[in-house]
Amino acid sequence: TKHTEDTKTDRELYVKTTLRELVIYLLFLTDLTILTFGMNSETYYYYTKVMSELFLDGQFADTKNTFRGMTTMQDFWRFAEGPLMDGLYWEKWYNGQNVSDSQLGYVFHENKLLGVPRLRQLKVRNDSCEVHDDFKNEIKTCYDAYAESIEDKFPFGKMNGTAWVYQTEDELDGWGHEGLISEYGGGGFVQNLLLTREKTEPIIADLKQNLWLDRGTRVVFVDFTVYNANINLFCVIRLVVEFPATGGAIPSWSFRTVKLIRYVSIGDYFVLACEGIFLLFIIYYIIEEALEIAKHKCQYFKSVWNILDIVVIVISVVCTVFNVYRTIAVGNMLESLLQKPDEFADFEFLSWAQVLFNQGIAFAVFFAWVKIFKYISFNKTMTQLSSTIANCAKDLAGFGVMFFIILFAFAQLGYLIFGTQVRDFRSFPDTILTLFRIILGDFDFHELEAAHRVLGPLYFLLYVFFVFFVLLNMFLAIINDTYSEVKADLENQENEFELQDYFKKGYDK
Amino acid sequence: TKHTEDTKTDRELYVKTTLRELVIYLLFLTDLTILTFGMNSETYYYYTKVMSELFLDGQFADTKNTFRGMTTMQDFWRFAEGPLMDGLYWEKWYNGQNVSDSQLGYVFHENKLLGVPRLRQLKVRNDSCEVHDDFKNEIKTCYDAYAESIEDKFPFGKMNGTAWVYQTEDELDGWGHEGLISEYGGGGFVQNLLLTREKTEPIIADLKQNLWLDRGTRVVFVDFTVYNANINLFCVIRLVVEFPATGGAIPSWSFRTVKLIRYVSIGDYFVLACEGIFLLFIIYYIIEEALEIAKHKCQYFKSVWNILDIVVIVISVVCTVFNVYRTIAVGNMLESLLQKPDEFADFEFLSWAQVLFNQGIAFAVFFAWVKIFKYISFNKTMTQLSSTIANCAKDLAGFGVMFFIILFAFAQLGYLIFGTQVRDFRSFPDTILTLFRIILGDFDFHELEAAHRVLGPLYFLLYVFFVFFVLLNMFLAIINDTYSEVKADLENQENEFELQDYFKKGYDK
Amino acid sequence: TKHTEDTKTDRELYVKTTLRELVIYLLFLTDLTILTFGMNSETYYYYTKVMSELFLDGQFADTKNTFRGMTTMQDFWRFAEGPLMDGLYWEKWYNGQNVSDSQLGYVFHENKLLGVPRLRQLKVRNDSCEVHDDFKNEIKTCYDAYAESIEDKFPFGKMNGTAWVYQTEDELDGWGHEGLISEYGGGGFVQNLLLTREKTEPIIADLKQNLWLDRGTRVVFVDFTVYNANINLFCVIRLVVEFPATGGAIPSWSFRTVKLIRYVSIGDYFVLACEGIFLLFIIYYIIEEALEIAKHKCQYFKSVWNILDIVVIVISVVCTVFNVYRTIAVGNMLESLLQKPDEFADFEFLSWAQVLFNQGIAFAVFFAWVKIFKYISFNKTMTQLSSTIANCAKDLAGFGVMFFIILFAFAQLGYLIFGTQVRDFRSFPDTILTLFRIILGDFDFHELEAAHRVLGPLYFLLYVFFVFFVLLNMFLAIINDTYSEVKADLENQENEFELQDYFKKGYDK
Amino acid sequence: TKHTEDTKTDRELYVKTTLRELVIYLLFLTDLTILTFGMNSETYYYYTKVMSELFLDGQFADTKNTFRGMTTMQDFWRFAEGPLMDGLYWEKWYNGQNVSDSQLGYVFHENKLLGVPRLRQLKVRNDSCEVHDDFKNEIKTCYDAYAESIEDKFPFGKMNGTAWVYQTEDELDGWGHEGLISEYGGGGFVQNLLLTREKTEPIIADLKQNLWLDRGTRVVFVDFTVYNANINLFCVIRLVVEFPATGGAIPSWSFRTVKLIRYVSIGDYFVLACEGIFLLFIIYYIIEEALEIAKHKCQYFKSVWNILDIVVIVISVVCTVFNVYRTIAVGNMLESLLQKPDEFADFEFLSWAQVLFNQGIAFAVFFAWVKIFKYISFNKTMTQLSSTIANCAKDLAGFGVMFFIILFAFAQLGYLIFGTQVRDFRSFPDTILTLFRIILGDFDFHELEAAHRVLGPLYFLLYVFFVFFVLLNMFLAIINDTYSEVKADLENQENEFELQDYFKKGYDK
Numbered sequence A, B, C, D: 001t002k003h004t005e006d007t008k009t010d011r012e013l014y015v016k017t018t019l020r021e022l023v024i025y026l027l028f029l030t031d032l033t034i035l036t037f038g039m040n041s042e043t044y045y046y047y048t049k050v051m052s053e054l055f056l057d058g059q060f061a062d063t064k065n066t067f068r069g070m071t072t073m074q075d076f077w078r079f080a081e082g083p084l085m086d087g088l089y090w091e092k093w094y095n096g097q098n099v100s101d102s103q104l105g106y107v108f109h110e111n112k113l114l115g116v117p118r119l120r121q122l123k124v125r126n127d128s129c130e131v132h133d134d135f136k137n138e139i140k141t142c143y144d145a146y147a148e149s150i151e152d153k154f155p156f157g158k159m160n161g162t163a164w165v166y167q168t169e170d171e172l173d174g175w176g177h178e179g180l181i182s183e184y185g186g187g188g189f190v191q192n193l194l195l196t197r198e199k200t201e202p203i204i205a206d207l208k209q210n211l212w213l214d215r216g217t218r219v220v221f222v223d224f225t226v227y228n229a230n231i232n233l234f235c236v237i238r239l240v241v242e243f244p245a246t247g248g249a250i251p252s253w254s255f256r257t258v259k260l261i262r263y264v265s266i267g268d269y270f271v272l273a274c275e276g277i278f279l280l281f282i283i284y285y286i287i288e289e290a291l292e293i294a295k296h297k298c299q300y301f302k303s304v305w306n307i308l309d310i311v312v313i314v315i316s317v318v319c320t321v322f323n324v325y326r327t328i329a330v331g332n333m334l335e336s337l338l339q340k341p342d343e344f345a346d347f348e349f350l351s352w353a354q355v356l357f358n359q360g361i362a363f364a365v366f367f368a369w370v371k372i373f374k375y376i377s378f379n380k381t382m383t384q385l386s387s388t389i390a391n392c393a394k395d396l397a398g399f400g401v402m403f404f405i406i407l408f409a410f411a412q413l414g415y416l417i418f419g420t421q422v423r424d425f426r427s428f429p430d431t432i433l434t435l436f437r438i439i440l441g442d443f444d445f446h447e448l449e450a451a452h453r454v455l456g457p458l459y460f461l462l463y464v465f466f467v468f469f470v471l472l473n474m475f476l477a478i479i480n481d482t483y484s485e486v487k488a489d490l491e492n493q494e495n496e497f498e499l500q501d502y503f504k505k506g507y508d509k
C-alpha cells in the first residue's frame, strides 16, 4: 500500500494521503482482529483440557500409573484395558443405571464418537540392522529404529484380519505422523474397535493374547474423533506410543480442537460477515499492490513494507480458498460417515489443515500489526527509537556474530558432555534453547549437577559469566551509546513536519 | 490539601505552612496504617488455610482424588459422600467417643456451622442450541453453555421438593456468581442439608439415585458459613463445580475469611478509637478540600494531588457508611438465624461487601502513601529523580506505543496458535500476562514446546529477542540518557531554598 | 587496628606499617577461616537430612499422610502410633531377627537415644475469650489463641500423673519456644515415653483414649536427643504440632545437629590448636585496640573499621567464654544422664546456645572478610569503585527513599488484599520479601491470580512496571552516571603513591 | 597456526595469507563438527532415560517407594527383591507366556545383559573410631565414616563364599568409585547374581537372612552392563547405595551410555572417513606449529592463540590413541566374555575412558570454535568490542576482586549458618554456586526461610542488595563507560585496511 501518487512536491497532500491510508488500514486491522477473536475462545482450551485429562490422567487399575507415565509395552495394555475403555464408553450414569440407547456412543455423555476408534501399529523387519561380528552368534535378531524403508509388511500372528495383515498408506487413505523419535508412514496393521464396551473388550484381549505388539513394533496409534454439538467443536484425538529400539515405551499425543463446521450460531454469522468485509479489503489491496508493482517494477520489492503487504495478501487468499474447500469436504465426509457409523472416521487431514489455516491467519494478523510501524514513523520520538536501532545495526551485527560463535561453542560443548544424561541437552537445537533459557533464569541446575558433579557447575558458571555478564552488558553498552548519539543528532536537525502539526493546523483554522 | 493561603510572596511562610501540613498528614497516615494493620493478621490466613485444606484436600474413598482434582460428574458425588460429610460433621472425638450434644455442629470442634449447608444447581434447557443440519438426525438434544436466558426452570426428576423445583433469584434472595466459565444467576434448584450426618447422608444418596445432576446441569454450588468464636471470624465458604458444555467438571472455590462482628476484644476497641480519629481527619480534609474547591474552582482539578485527595476522601466516606450498615445488618441476620438454626444462612452478600470494604481501605492507604511524594519533592535529589521521569515522559510514551504494539502483535499470535493447548495462553488477557512473566523468567517453556515443536520455541526465541533484548535495553537507554541531562541541568541552576536549609536556620538561631 | 604510630610525615614508613599490619591480618583471617571450616562439614547436613526424613516423611498406616502434611488432631495420633514408634524403636533387624540387648535404644541402629523422649502439651483456659453477645446463648466455651497469661494449669482427665497435672517452667527446668503461630511457655502437661516400644505403645494408647488432647490444647511438643558416636554429633530433635484457635493442626520441627563434645578425634585437636592461636590473636588485638582508644579517645569510634574491629573482638571473646562453659556443662549433664537412662534429657538450651555460638563465629568471619576492604583501598582502581559508591550516596539515598515508599505502599496494598488467601502475603514482612523476590523472577503468579482474578494480575503488572522497569533503571542510571564522573575526576588527579609502586621500588633496588 | 612468513612489509600479502589460513581452518572446524555430531544423537539420551526409569522408578511392592527415594537399609532389600529382579529378568511376555530360551537374558526383551550382575559391598571396622570417655561404658562399638585405611577385610557371616570373604582391588581387577559421601576402594565382598530369576532370588534371600549388610557396611554397588544390538550401544549401569555413619541410606547411580563398538553401520563408516580427514589436519597442524616453534622460540608461547592450538592438538592426539586402544580392548573383552557368560563383565574402566574421550573431543571442538575469534578480529566492529574488554580489563579486575571478596564473605556466612539445614548450602562450593544462582533468580527461598526465620530472609535481602543491585550495576557502568571511550578513540583513528576492502578491491577489478 505505498502511495501511488507522487507526493514529494506537496507535503500537505502527502500527509493527507497517508492519513487516509492509515484510516483504511486501521479499519482493515480492526476487521481482521474481530475475525480472529471470533475464531478462538477459552472454550477451545477447556475442551482440550477436559478431553486430555480424561485419557491422559486416568489411572491404570493395578499400578496407578497413567498414559503420561507409560514406560513399558505392558503399560500399553494396561491403558487399553483401563482408561481407554473408561474414556470411550459411557454406558452407565453415575448411579449405575444404563443410559438410553440414543445416548450410547457419547464420551462424557456429551461428545459423540464419530465412527469407531482405530488402533494402528507399524513394525520394522527382523533383519533391519547389522549385528557386529562379535555378537553374531549370540544375537540372531535385530530390529532397527523405525524407517519407512525397513517396515515389516508381512502378515504375522493370526495371519488374517486387518490387525495381522499390512495395509499400505494408500489402502488406508492415511497420512504420515511426526513422532518424538521418528517420522512414521501412514500404512500399518489396523484394528477398528466397536461401538460398545462389551464387544470391544474381547478384541483387545485377543490382540494382547496373540502378542499383537512384539519386538518389531515401533509405534501404536489410537485414533478417534469426537464431536460436541453443544459447542459445535470437533476434537481429533491421537494417542501415540512409540517403542524405540532401546526398549521401553514413549507416549505422546495430539488433541486438535477445531471448528470444522463454521457457520451455525448467530455469532458464527457475525464472523461470516467480517469475513466478507475482509474479502473486500483483500481485493482492494490486491488491486492497489498490483497498480504499484506496475508502476514501480523491481523498486517495489526493495521496501520491507511492500513485502509484508504481499505476505499478508498471499496468506489471506490461501486461507480463503481453504475455507471454501473445508466447508465442502466436511459436508461430504459427515454424510458418508453418518451412513456407516461403524467405520473409522479419518479427520486427521482436515484437522491438520484447519490448524494450519488458523496458524496462517495468526501470522497474517501478526504481520498486519507490525505494519502499523510504517505509519507510526511519522512521529519524531518514534524516529529516534527506530534510527537508534538502525544506527547501531552494524555494531549489533558484530556483536551478534560474537554472541553466536560463543553460543555455538557452548552449545556444542554442552550437547556433547551432557547430551546423554540431561533432557534439556538431548539434541543440539534443544541445547541452544536451553542456553537462552538460562539467561532468563529458567533452568534446572540440579539436573546438570547430577549429570557431572564437576563439569556441570563449571560449565554453568563459565556460560553465565561470559554470556550473561560480558556479552549482554556489551549489547547494552552498544544501544545505550547509540541512543545518546542519535538523540544529539536529531536535536540538531530542524524539526520536520509532523502529524500533530497537521492536526494542530486543522484545529487552529 | 493544597495550601489555601497565598504563600508565593513569603518563602519562609510557605515552608512553614507546608511543614505543618506535612506533620498533620503524617499523623493521618499513621492513624490509617495502624487502623489497617488492626484489620488483618496472620490468623486470617491460617483460618483460610485450615478450612480450605479440610474441604479441598480431603481424599475420596476409592480414587484418592480430591476436590481440587475433580474431573467428572461422578467425582462430585464421591466428594459429597466423602470429604464433604467428613468436613461438615464432627460427631466423634479422635478416640471414637461421641461428642456431647452442645458440641454438635462444630467443624473441627471449633467452628460453628451457621444454619445448614445448601446445594444449589443451575441447568440449561435441552433445546438451547442449534444442531447443525448434518447431525440433526443423530443428535436430538443439545445443551448450550450456560447463559441466564436459556436456563431450564421446569421441575424435573421427583417433581416436588425444592431440589426438583426451580426457585428464582428473588425467591432465594440470592446473588449471581462469576465462575471460571460463565457468570451464573442466583436462582436454581436448591437442597438444604440437615444438622447431622445421619440425616444428611440419605438426602445425598437420594439426589444421586434420582440423577439430580444431568446433562443439562451447568453448575453446582455448595454454600455454608462457619463462625469461630475463639478468634471472632466468619469463614464464608462456597465450593463450585462447573460442568461445561464440553463435558467434564471444573472445580473452583472461594473461602472468604471476614470479621463481620468487629468490636469484641480490647484490640478491637483500640481499632475503634483509631477509626474515630480517622473520622475526624476525614471531616477536616473534607472541609479543607471544599474551601480549596470554592477558591480555585476548575483549576483545582488540574492537580494530580488534589484528585488523589478526593479519591481518598470518597473511599473513606463510602467505607465508613458501609461500616455502620454492616454492623446493623449482621446483628439482624444473626438474630433471625439463631432462632431458626435449620435454615440456610446466606452470608454471600455481606462477606462480599466486607471484602470490597477491605479493598477500598487498602486502596485508600495505597494512595495515601503515594501522596507523600507531594511533600518529598521539596528535596533536591528527589527533584532530580522525578524530573528525570518527567523529562523522558515523551520518549517513554513513544517507547510505550512501540512496546505495546509489539506486545499486542505477539499476544495475538500466541493466543491464536497456542490458545487451544496451553493454559497460559488460553485467553487474550492471560496471554498478555504470560508475555510479561516471560520477561521476569517465570515461564513454563516445556508446555509451549509440547504444544508445537517448532512454532513454540521459535515464538519464544523471537519474543525474548525483541522484547527482552531490544526493547528493554532501549528503555534503559532512554532513562539513562535523560538522567545525565537532568543532572547537568540542575547543577547549572542555582540551588533553591530547601527543607534542610529551613531546619538549619532554625538550628543556627 | 589503626596504626598507632604517627605516619603522616613519612609515606614509606606508612606503607611499611600498613603492610606489616596486613600480613598479620591475613594470618589472623587464615586461622579464623580454617577454624570455621573445622566447625562444619557435609556430614552435618547429611545427619540432619537422614534424621528429618525418618520422622517427617514416614507415612501413616492408613491415610499415607506424613508429619509434614498433618492437618487434624487425629493426624497427631496417627503419627504417634506410626512413624514416631517406627522411628524411635529399632528393635529388629531387616530380616526380622531381634537386635541384641546392648543394641536396644539406637535409632537406625547407630544413634543412641539419650534418655527418653517426652511429650509436652500446653492448653488455654475455657473462658479465655469473650463471646459476642449474639452468640452467648449458643456458644458457651471459648478457647483463645495461646498466650502465657491464659494458660490452663488445672489438672484434667485422669487428674493424676504428670500427663494430667500441670508443671511450671521452673519445675520442668524448661525453655520457651517460638512457634509458627505464637511464642509458647516452658511449662505444661508432660508425658515421658519409655525405653521399649512394647511399653510405650500402651502409654500412647492411654493418652489417646482419655482425650489427652482436647479443644484447649494449643501445642504439643515431642522432644528427644540422639547421639551418634561414629561421627561424634548430637541431633536435638523437636517436633511441634500447633493447634491454632481456628481448628486444624500446623506442624513444624527443628533438627539441631551440633557437636557438643568438641575434642575427640585428631582433626578436633587440630581445630583446638587453631583456637589457641586464635586466642593469641584476639589478645593481641585487644591490647592494640586498647592502646588506640587510649590515644585517640572519642575520635576512635568515628571510623567504621574500628567499630568493625570491636565487634569482631567482642564476638570472639563471648564465643570463647561459651566454649569453656559448654565443655563443662555437657560433661556434667552426660554424667547424670547416663546414670538415669530413663529420664528425659533436655539438650534444648545447650543446642540452642551452640547454634548461637556457631552464628556468632560466622558473623565474626564475615566481618573479618569485609575488613579486607580497608587494606585494599590502597589500590587506585578500587578507589574508583568505592568513591563511585560514596559519590552517588546522596542520590542513592534519595532513590532509596522513593523506592521504599513505593515498596511500602505496594506491600500494604498487597497484604490487605491478598493476605487472607496467599501464603506469600500472609504478613507484612513476608509481603515485603515477596515483592523483592518478584524482582528476581521467583514468584508464584498463579496463586495470586487465584486469589483475585482481576486485582491479582493488575497488582502484579503495576508493581513490575513501577519497580522493575522504572525504579531499577533509575538506579542503574545513577550509578552509571556517577561512575563516569568519578573516573574523569580521578584521571585529572595526580597519581597517588600506590602499593605496587612500593613493591616496584623494592624490586628496582 | 601463526603466519610463518614475514608479512609485515606487504599488507596485501598478509591478508592473502590470513585468508588462506582461515579457509583451511574452517574446513578443519567443519570436519571436526561433523565428526562430533556423528558421536552423539538423541538415541543416547532416550536409551539412558529408558534404562534409568526402569531401575530408578520401579516401585517397591509394599511401600511404593522407589530407588530414588530410598532411606533405610531395609529399602535396599525391598529394591533388590522387587524392581531389581523385575528390571533384570524379562522371562515372560506381557500376556504371561514364557519367552523362548534364546530370548532369555534380555532386559526389555531388547538389551542383552552382558555377563551377570554383581553386588559388591565395602565395610569399615568396628574399632575404627574413638568413643568419647563419657560414653565408653555405654557404646562399645563405633563404625567411622568410610576411609580405605579402616576397611573391614575379615570374613564374616557364613565365613565362606565370595559374599562373605574380602577380595582386594587387585583380585577383583576393580576400580575405585567416587560416591556422594566418600571415595571408595575397588575391593570388597562380592556376590555375583545368576542368569535366571528363579536361581537368583534364593541368593538375595540368603544374603538378607544372614544379615549381609550390617552396621559396618558403608556402601553397596550393583553393577551390570547391557548391550543393545539394534542401536549398537552399551549401557554400563552402576547403582550405588551409601550407608553413611549417620545411619540411613543415600542412593546414587550412573548410567553410562557409550558406543564401544564404533564402526558397524554405514553412518559409522562416514564418521570413520571424517576421522581420517581429521587425522590429516592434525598432522598438518603439528608440522606447522613445530615450524613456528622452531622459528619463534619462547616468543611463540606468549600468544594465547598458540597455546590454544597446542591444547587442541594434544587433546586430539590423545583421543586418537585412545580410539585405537579402545577398539582392541573391547574386542578382546567381548571374546572372553561371550565364552564365559556367567561371569561378571567389568566395563567400568572402558566406559569411563570412553566418556573421558567424548569430553576430550568436546573441549577440542569448544576451543576450535573459540579460535575463530583470532580471524574475526580483522573486522573493525569486532575490534571495537574486543578492545572494550581489553581496555576495561584493569577496572574489571578491580571489580572482580571486590566481587569475590564479598561473594566469599557471604558464602562463608551462609555455609556456616545454613549449612546444616539447607541442601544448597551443604558445602562451601555448593554455597558459591547457590549465590550465583540467586542472581539468575533460580532459588528456593522458602527452604532458606524454614532454616532460620529471621536470618534466612535477612541474609537473602542483604545479599541481593549488595551483589545484585550494587555490584552488577557497577560492572555494567564499567563496560558502558569504556565502550563509549573506545568507540570515540577508534573514530579518531584512521581506518585500517580491512577484510571487506580486500574483497571490494577484488570485486572492483
Ligand SMILES: [Ca+2]
Pocket (backbone or CB within 6 Å): A480, B480, C480, D480
Ligand atoms: Ca551512559
